[in-house]
Amino acid sequence: MIFRPATRQDLPAVLALLAQDDGPAAAGPPEPAREPVSEAHELAFAAIEADPRNEMLILEEGGVLLGCLQLTYIPGLGQGGRERALVEAVRIRADRRGGGLGARLMELAADRARERGCGLIQLTSSKRRTAAHRFYERLGYTRSHEGFKLPLV
Structure with a gap:
């Protein structure tokens, strides 16, 4: 397994992962066509x-993207x-969840x-x-704060 920074070529597969939810495992790999790469995605990735x-960052095996996350370092x-490191956009392919890949991805990020x-x-x-919350708690993360968000658009 390889843990590495994502490249522009990974963007369609990353967007497909982000489009998956916590529902039952899909029968196959995520479909990149469900989330077309927009100009806004291109600009965000470039930034x-x-x-x-x-x-x-992505986790891949045999050229297949299995998971991703974004790390932001905040002074x-x-x-x-x-x-402090802020973890966002954590996803493992739905058809590969439950096998330890998410724990490995989070361990590598830490x-x-x-x-x-x-x-x-x-x-x-x-x-x-809620499934993600149980996962983070199993890894030792605690619910130490209440979060608040204000949509600006």
Whole structure:
């Protein structure tokens, strides 16, 4: 298995993963055609790729994308001045869930944040993704804060 930064060529497969939900495992791989790559996606990916504080990371095996996540490194005065890592957009292919790939992906992300000197790793998860919440708790993440969001568009 390979853990690496995503490339532009991975973008359709990443978008297909992000379109999957926590429902029952699909019969096959995600369908990239369900989420066409828009100009906004292209611009967002280019911004992530150009920013040293952002990484879109993927887990692949035999050239097949199995999972992805985004890590953003946030500087701050807390945590002794150390950065914190924010995990977003965590997905494992629906037909490959339950086999330890998600735990491995999150472990690799935590290792990457540790190597960078981060003081903690944090994430938010939609309230409707209850299976994901159980997964994060099994990995040792705690519900330490309440989150708030304000849509701007």
